[in-house]
Amino acid sequence: AMFASKVEQKDGKLEVVREIDGGLETIRVNMPCVISADLRLNEPRYATLPNIMKAKKKKMDKLKPSDLGVDVAPRIEVISVEDPPVREAGATVADVDELVSKLKEKGF
Secondary structure (H helix, E strand, O other), rough: OOOOEEEEEEEOOEEEEEEEEEEEEEEEEEEEOOOOOOOOOOOOOOOOHHHHHHHHHHOOOOOOOHHHOOOOOOOOOOOOOOOOOOOOOOOOOOHHHHHHHHHHHHHH
């Protein structure tokens, strides 16, 4: 559910209101799901200095993906990487007649 501006849980599903070109669209999605938030979804909270200092003192547990049962094996195989073709340099023309003749030579 992309660009969510309002999210509610109803009957084990999520009801997402999102903004589209023609107005608002309401969709229902099954969980688990991925939701991207619009700017209007939440008001940002700004951290106060005392809370920042408290957060610095908290211990953080370091976990590996295997501790959470997550498989991080690569699933994408890069076959090749190529540079785009080099473009020809542009040419300056003196007038419209010269431009038309050059275009005819190129087949345009």
